[in-house]
Amino acid sequence: MAQKISNFNDVILNSLNDAQREAVNAAENAILVVAGAGSGKTRVITARIANLILNKEVHPTAIVALTFTNKAATEMKERIFSYLGPQQTMPFIGTFHSYCLRILKNNAKMLSKPFLSILDEDDQHKLLNTLIQKYALGKKISVRNISYAISLMKNQAMDTDKNEFSFVNQYFFKEIYAAYEREKTLSKALDFDDLLLETLNLFTTQPDFKTAFQQHVRHVLVDEYQDTNAIQHALLKQMTINTSGFAVDSVCVVGDEDQSIYSWRGATIANIMNFNTDFPDARLIKIEQNYRSAQQILTTANHVIKHNKQRNPKTLWSAKEGNNRVQGLICVSEYQEGDAITQLVKTARKKEQIKNIAILYRTHYQSRALEEALIKHSMPYKIIGGLQFYERKEIKDILAYLRLIVNPFDRASFMRVINCPARGLGDKFEELFFAHWSEQPFLTFSQVAKQLIEQHKVVKTKKEALLSFISVFATYEHTHKPSAVVEHVITKTTYLQYLKDEYPQPEALEKIENIKELLHATTFFEQQHKDNATLASFLDEVALMQEKATLKKDAEDAVLLMTLHAAKGLEFDLVVLSGVEEGMLPSSRSLHDTDAIEEERRLFYVGITRAKEYLLISHARYRYTFGAMSEQTKSRFFSEIPSSLTPINDCSYWQPAQFAEFFAGWLGTNTARAATQNAVMTFGSARTPSKTVKPTEEPTLPESASTSKTFKKHQSVRHKKFGLGTIQAIEPQEDEDTTYLKIQFKAGLKKIDARYVEST
Numbered sequence: 001m002a003q004k005i006s007n008f009n010d011v012i013l014n015s016l017n018d019a020q021r022e023a024v025n026a027a028e029n030a031i032l033v034v035a036g037a038g039s040g041k042t043r044v045i046t047a048r049i050a051n052l053i054l055n056k057e058v059h060p061t062a063i064v065a066l067t068f069t070n071k072a073a074t075e076m077k078e079r080i081f082s083y084l085g086p087q088q089t090m091p092f093i094g095t096f097h098s099y100c101l102r103i104l105k106n107n108a109k110m111l112s113k114p115f116l117s118i119l120d121e122d123d124q125h126k127l128l129n130t131l132i133q134k135y136a137l138g139k140k141i142s143v144r145n146i147s148y149a150i151s152l153m154k155n156q157a158m159d160t161d162k163n164e165f166s167f168v169n170q171y172f173f174k175e176i177y178a179a180y181e182r183e184k185t186l187s188k189a190l191d192f193d194d195l196l197l198e199t200l201n202l203f204t205t206q207p208d209f210k211t212a213f214q215q216h217v218r219h220v221l222v223d224e225y226q227d228t229n230a231i232q233h234a235l236l237k238q239m240t241i242n243t244s245g246f247a248v249d250s251v252c253v254v255g256d257e258d259q260s261i262y263s264w265r266g267a268t269i270a271n272i273m274n275f276n277t278d279f280p281d282a283r284l285i286k287i288e289q290n291y292r293s294a295q296q297i298l299t300t301a302n303h304v305i306k307h308n309k310q311r312n313p314k315t316l317w318s319a320k321e322g323n324n325r326v327q328g329l330i331c332v333s334e335y336q337e338g339d340a341i342t343q344l345v346k347t348a349r350k351k352e353q354i355k356n357i358a359i360l361y362r363t364h365y366q367s368r369a370l371e372e373a374l375i376k377h378s379m380p381y382k383i384i385g386g387l388q389f390y391e392r393k394e395i396k397d398i399l400a401y402l403r404l405i406v407n408p409f410d411r412a413s414f415m416r417v418i419n420c421p422a423r424g425l426g427d428k429f430e431e432l433f434f435a436h437w438s439e440q441p442f443l444t445f446s447q448v449a450k451q452l453i454e455q456h457k458v459v460k461t462k463k464e465a466l467l468s469f470i471s472v473f474a475t476y477e478h479t480h481k482p483s484a485v486v487e488h489v490i491t492k493t494t495y496l497q498y499l500k501d502e503y504p505q506p507e508a509l510e511k512i513e514n515i516k517e518l519l520h521a522t523t524f525f526e527q528q529h530k531d532n533a534t535l536a537s538f539l540d541e542v543a544l545m546q547e548k549a550t551l552k553k554d555a556e557d558a559v560l561l562m563t564l565h566a567a568k569g570l571e572f573d574l575v576v577l578s579g580v581e582e583g584m585l586p587s588s589r590s591l592h593d594t595d596a597i598e599e600e601r602r603l604f605y606v607g608i609t610r611a612k613e614y615l616l617i618s619h620a621r622y623r624y625t626f627g628a629m630s631e632q633t634k635s636r637f638f639s640e641i642p643s644s645l646t647p648i649n650d651c652s653y654w655q656p657a658q659f660a661e662f663f664a665g666w667l668g669t670n671t672a673r674a675a676t677q678n679a680v681m682t683f684g685s686a687r688t689p690s691k692t693v694k695p696t697e698e699p700t701l702p703e704s705a706s707t708s709k710t711f712k713k714h715q716s717v718r719h720k721k722f723g724l725g726t727i728q729a730i731e732p733q734e735d736e737d738t739t740y741l742k743i744q745f746k747a748g749l750k751k752i753d754a755r756y757v758e759s760t
Helices: 002-014 018-027 042-055 070-084 096-106 121-134 143-155 168-187 192-205 208-216 230-240 295-305 334-348 364-376 393-406 411-417 426-439 445-454 460-470 482-492 495-502 506-528 535-544 596-606 655-667 672-676
Strands: 030-035 063-067 091-097 118-119 189-191 219-222 250-255 283-287 326-333 357-361 382-385 560-562 572-576 612-627 628-631 649-650 715-721 725-732 741-746 748-753 757-759
Touching: 002 042, 002 070, 002 091, 018 030, 018 042, 018 283, 030 042, 042 063, 042 219, 042 250, 063 070, 063 096, 070 091, 091 096, 096 192, 096 230, 118 121, 118 192, 118 535, 121 143, 121 168, 121 411, 143 168, 168 189, 168 208, 189 192, 192 208, 192 230, 208 230, 219 230, 230 250, 283 506, 295 326, 295 596, 295 612, 334 357, 334 364, 334 572, 334 612, 334 655, 357 364, 357 715, 364 382, 364 560, 393 411, 393 482, 393 495, 393 535, 411 426, 426 445, 445 460, 445 495, 445 655, 482 495, 482 506, 506 535, 506 757, 572 596, 715 741, 725 748
Parallel strands: 030 250, 030 283, 063 091, 063 219, 118 189, 219 250, 326 612, 326 649, 357 560, 357 572, 382 560, 572 612
Antiparallel strands: 612 628, 715 725, 715 757, 725 741, 741 748
């Protein structure tokens, strides 16, 4: 142990900067660590945990560290393990939901209602859809809206009876919500939000439990505190405070209000801004040194975020100097913007120091023009944000079978698999089954099935199908190994053959590979949890699992496209922020809400601080919308960056060779010089912002918009958005350079400026 302490102090503590070391050693009851982007907050929080164990002699089980993703929790565990070694007991490190699940499982007898399983999002949607159909509300309430409303209500601790919750059809919402809660109770199930609520209820209604908890847990740490919601904040107070004040030795939260971007899912910046109010005399420690980005990038970020009022003022700085790291680009259209960004990617790939590149945007639809440009230039790319593994239909089907083994009262799981694969047990059978089950809610699904058979309420063919279904669950229990159960389920149900019969071959093969991967996952789980590798514990882990975005090996060198939200927590050598325009960033929905504008600015700030070496910020003067070009306004956030700091280059008149030379000069590759020697440089050097464009001049249109073309009625033409079409009428305008064409496309008759179509 002495050697471990010496190594930790010499290698870890001595390598921290002064602010980091202050956060690690702080001894106050309440500590708020405001850690700026790229400042090493994970290193700080893990070093604090190790310091408590090694130097303060705190027993690991007296420490609880909470975070928001399994990925973050895993990284923290690995670091702690490296500090403590294999022989040392580990503290709890995990998500809020996983810790609440543990508390509820360990204190089941204290709960107000029995709890055996967790409803995931898909099961919740299916249950809500059944209720909506039952009450004939399909035209009044959608499943997704009601699900979101329920989650938001729970996360913000709202009360429908006190009219705190605003909903379009509040009466119907209350009815559906009440029915939803009844069904969950009958199924002995909780949804994800319930895990937090039921744990909070345990603290507030069971004083003996709270006292025992606070006597055992002496140090609580929370990562990414800017992302907490009202319930999580209330839960932290219940864990650490009693009627006399602080009941534990320390509560330490680490976060950055400048990166609070999840209000749409219940997170509130108020928790971190009002921390001193709820935890009196809390010590504020700011960590401002950034280890990620070049200084010019950080200075750009500082200039933007200082316009927000809801923040703890801080100034990010870096020892990484670097000049000419940020550029601004004004393009004529989203197509030119896409071409320009593609040229940047092509140039950047020739610079060895740039290993990864990301193009970020506010919303998914912005990717279209970017994708078209990348495809046109044969540039590999990958969009981040597809379905997660455990959200795929075939995986959820198998998991539903597994959940029914663990919890035979689980109605949502039963509904999912009773006719999957198809067994001829349709809607009428389900109505009969659930009517009988509702009359006898304390029976398991198999007991209900057997009663229906004994009472001759099902015909012979359905009887055989029902007996076959029941037999799937006859030989396995929640204590069995998950790999054996999965193999049994897919064999007994002939699930792989069902996939082959139900889907086209390529899709069926992909789904079968997913099933095989699920088997691999169960085997890996068993290897990692030899002492508790049961089906029940596997399902608990799956239910708590969050996004694990991993790239395929063959796409490692692809440029990544993603939303700014998806980029949170990531970093890249080169970042492009595209479409930085009013109505896009900030979004049109936020333009009349001060708080919303501040969150949009934080989103822009997050995008800037993802860049390690180079940052390009671009916007288009015009975007193609509904068959016509609409004029765009540069984002106010773009304007908050001093031009002396970030050059703004108007590339509206640039030719491809100019883009190549400009980006080569910026990144220092000098690969485009030969290509530009023979180019006609009409508008001067591409290395400097264009000074030739007067405000009153119209920008150059895309190459496909040549005005020298002549068109004829009934001629076939091509449009970038609408595809092939036939000219129905030609309408010359007073402006000799402008002609409108009426073109019949597959999507309908469109009137379009002739400069935006091509002859075929």
